Amino acid sequence: MSADLTSPGQPATPPAATNGGGVIHDIGYRRYDAERHGRPGIVAALTWHSFRAAFGLGRGAKAKIFPVLLFVLMCLPAVVNAVGLAIRPGSQPVVSYDAYIPSLRTVAMLIFVALEAPNLVSADLRNHMLPLYFARPIRRIDYPLAKLIAFVLACLVMVEVPLLLLYLGNVTQQHGPSQVLEQTLQLGPGLLYGGAWALLLASIGLLLASATGKRVFAICAIGIPLFFSYILAHVLSHVGEQAFGPAGLGEPSALASLAGLISPFTLLGGVLHWLQAPRGENVQAQMIQATTIGHYGWVYGAVFVVLTAAVIGGLIARYRKVGVA
Amino acid sequence: MIVQPMREQDPRDPAREPEVGAVVEARGLTKRYGTTVTALDNLSVSVQAGITGLVGANGAGKSTLIKILLGLLEPTSGSAHVLGRDCVRDGFAIRMLTGYMPEHDCLAPDVSATELVTHFGRMSGLPVTAARERAADSLRHVGLYEERYRQIATYSTGMKQRVKLAQALVGDPRLLLLDEPTNGLDPAGRTAMLDLIARIGSEFGISIVVASHLLGEIEQICDHLVAIDGGRLLRADTISSVTKATAVLLIEVEEGTEQLLAALSARGLSPASYQRGLLVRLTSDEVYDAVRDSVAALGLPLRRMEQRRHRIEELFRADATVDGVAEPGPTAGPDQTTGAARVR
Numbered sequence: 001m002s003a004d005l006t007s008p009g010q011p012a013t014p015p016a017a018t019n020g021g022g023v024i025h026d027i028g029y030r031r032y033d034a035e036r037h038g039r040p041g042i043v044a045a046l047t048w049h050s051f052r053a054a055f056g057l058g059r060g061a062k063a064k065i066f067p068v069l070l071f072v073l074m075c076l077p078a079v080v081n082a083v084g085l086a087i088r089p090g091s092q093p094v095v096s097y098d099a100y101i102p103s104l105r106t107v108a109m110l111i112f113v114a115l116e117a118p119n120l121v122s123a124d125l126r127n128h129m130l131p132l133y134f135a136r137p138i139r140r141i142d143y144p145l146a147k148l149i150a151f152v153l154a155c156l157v158m159v160e161v162p163l164l165l166l167y168l169g170n171v172t173q174q175h176g177p178s179q180v181l182e183q184t185l186q187l188g189p190g191l192l193y194g195g196a197w198a199l200l201l202a203s204i205g206l207l208l209a210s211a212t213g214k215r216v217f218a219i220c221a222i223g224i225p226l227f228f229s230y231i232l233a234h235v236l237s238h239v240g241e242q243a244f245g246p247a248g249l250g251e252p253s254a255l256a257s258l259a260g261l262i263s264p265f266t267l268l269g270g271v272l273h274w275l276q277a278p279r280g281e282n283v284q285a286q287m288i289q290a291t292t293i294g295h296y297g298w299v300y301g302a303v304f305v306v307l308t309a310a311v312i313g314g315l316i317a318r319y320r321k322v323g324v325a
Numbered sequence: 326m327i328v329q330p331m332r333e334q335d336p337r338d339p340a341r342e343p344e345v346g347a348v349v350e351a352r353g354l355t356k357r358y359g360t361t362v363t364a365l366d367n368l369s370v371s372v373q374a375g376i377t378g379l380v381g382a383n384g385a386g387k388s389t390l391i392k393i394l395l396g397l398l399e400p401t402s403g404s405a406h407v408l409g410r411d412c413v414r415d416g417f418a419i420r421m422l423t424g425y426m427p428e429h430d431c432l433a434p435d436v437s438a439t440e441l442v443t444h445f446g447r448m449s450g451l452p453v454t455a456a457r458e459r460a461a462d463s464l465r466h467v468g469l470y471e472e473r474y475r476q477i478a479t480y481s482t483g484m485k486q487r488v489k490l491a492q493a494l495v496g497d498p499r500l501l502l503l504d505e506p507t508n509g510l511d512p513a514g515r516t517a518m519l520d521l522i523a524r525i526g527s528e529f530g531i532s533i534v535v536a537s538h539l540l541g542e543i544e545q546i547c548d549h550l551v552a553i554d555g556g557r558l559l560r561a562d563t564i565s566s567v568t569k570a571t572a573v574l575l576i577e578v579e580e581g582t583e584q585l586l587a588a589l590s591a592r593g594l595s596p597a598s599y600q601r602g603l604l605v606r607l608t609s610d611e612v613y614d615a616v617r618d619s620v621a622a623l624g625l626p627l628r629r630m631e632q633r634r635h636r637i638e639e640l641f642r643a644d645a646t647v648d649g650v651a652e653p654g655p656t657a658g659p660d661q662t663t664g665a666a667r668v669r
Contacts, residue, residue, distance in 0.1 A: 028528070029462075029466065029525075029528060029529035029530075030462060031497055032451065032455065032459060032496075032497035034452075034455060035452065036421075036449075036450035036451060036452075037447075037450040037451070037452065038450065039417075041450065042447070042448055042449075042450055045447040045448065046447075046448065049444060049447075058436070058440065059435060059436070060435070123433060124433075127430075127431065127432060127433045127434070128427075128429055128430060128431045129431050129432070129433060131397075131425070131427045131431055132425075132427070132431055132445055132448075132492060133448060134397055135395050135397065135420055135423070135424075135425035135427075136420055136445070136448040136449055136450075136496075137417055137418075137420045137421040137449070137450060138420075138448070139417065
């Protein structure tokens with residue numbers, strides 16, 4: 001103890017380092033009187049910290065394997081597209097901005113959300129770290145909000161960066177500003193639609209992950225419902241088509257049209273289908289999820305909005321109630 | 326409800342938070358969970374600057390009180406102020422000035438202490454560089470040096486407790502709320518942790534409320550003592566007024582206890598037999614000399630001479646005028662000793 005060095009509020013003199021014993025001298029307590037961030041700064045710091053956690057940054061190499069692998073997989077079609085266009089100039093792009101590669105996006109995002117959402121919220125629950133957060137100058141809502149923003153951003157990176165690569169690959173093969181403008185106009189809706197993916201999947205993933213502190217349980221709690229609802233949506237859609245009216249003859253049945261509401265992935269496909277309908281691009285949407293929406297496109301839109309709001313509300317409610325002990 | 330008057334200010338350090346009368350002020354604080362569980366029952370207490378021990382058996386309401394003070398729980402009725410700010414309305418401002426060390430394990434195992442404390446420095450509003458500097462400072466203050474770069478999973482319980490204290494300290498708080506900081510530590514670890522807390526309180530000029538069910542250890546470092554049981558205040562007073570009048574010296578000799586009794590009586594000390602030894606009231610430091618001289622003069626083999634206090638729970642019980650007073654805590658037994666001097 002060195003009481004002589006420490007008068008509170010005064011920076012003490014630096015220590016004279018000793019070489020031999022490696023003893024670090026007590027330099028006394030230093031007060032912090034400089035600038036502090038307010039609530040927005042703290043939320044931003046938590047958001048950035050959580051965003052990095054989604055990709056395993058700041059943790060060991062093992063934590064980075066899956067997010068990096070999935071990201072590379074997601075980017076692969078865009079790269080293939082760019083290479084293809086470069087080798088055979090003038091050929092049509094093989095990947096669309098709206099749907100990208102639907103099956104790849106579905107599988108990759110399912111795995112990404114199931115694996116990474118627990119890293120953002122379950123770990124803090126498991127390690128009982130919430131009291132440390134809530135004892136800080138933030139409000140209850142700030143924690144889930146920062147986590148949500150961070151994970152939506154992480155999902156955006158997964159969904160949108162491949163689109164941007166796709167765009168770059170396409171644009172380099174275009175000639176003249178009008179063609180570039182055309183590409184840009186096509187990219188816009190694709191980015192927006194990707195945003196819908198990120199928002200819905202990130203919030204669903206966080207809500208389910210926040211139910212448990214156990215990582216394995218959290219992964220299952222996300223992965224199993226997402227996967228089986230997707231399968232179920234397809235099964236019901238086929239049943240609806242075959243039992244209640246063949247898809248080729250007249251209008252598809254209500255069951256076939258509404259089955260897509262069951263799964264977030266087919267729901268998103270239905271939303272795209274609905275939004276594209278006025279533009280007469282149904283071919284794309286059919287390709288996306290192999291489900292049909294009939295006249296119920298507006299239902300898909302409404303369910304998307306209501307579901308997203310409900311899930312985000314549920315996430316906030318979860319952290320309003322969570323114990324701090 | 327009894328509220329004992331307390332000293333206005335710690336006389337050792339007049340610069341310590343002079344503008345704030347009471348660090349913590351609770352008035353008629355009541356917290357009920359549902360209709361059956363009453364964690365705090367009309368608790369009124371005022372805590373001055375310095376180190377204050379918040380003692381009570383497990384379930385007495387210590388943790389509930391701390392969470393209300395942090396603005397994490399809303400009281401059912403009554404009010405509380407921390408550093409002059411209302412806990413219900415101004416919890417945000419209170420948390421800016423307060424560091425909290427929870428009772429339970431609360432550390433991520435897969436990061437280093439440096440990363441964790443830096444992160445919580447940022448969560449306290451520090452910019453990146455300041456958070457890194459203060460994290461290094463805080464960890465050094467709690468006695469973690471090179472090991473702070475290792476993953477927390479590899480730490481001993483004592484090191485984890487130190488990290489918990491460091492994360493409370495990193496935001497440069499005016500008040501530290503420590504919930505059972507010696508939990509799970511061995512005797513040496515307890516002593517080290519208590520020394521650390523005492524040092525933070527006396528040298529760093531940070532007021533501390535330290536909750537514990539171990540009266541024996543908390544009285545070593547506290548200026549004030551607040552005892553609660555069943556959510557009610559048993560007693561709040563300075564530690565010296567609680568314990569000074571009751572300090573006694575226990576002397577054990579291998580043989581010749583009777584001779585020593587007579588010799589001490591001759592010196593006017595009025596010793597009393599206690600188990601295999603003698604108890605002498607410690608009225609002044611001269612008592613030590615008298616005992617030493619008596620033992621030496623008789624040539625007796627001295628086995629033990631230690632200062633001890635009565636079980637403080639019993640003091641509270643004797644002083645309390647309310648019903649439902651404390652049961653003796655688990656460790657407040659006859660081995661509650663301070664300043665033990667063992668011979669042979």
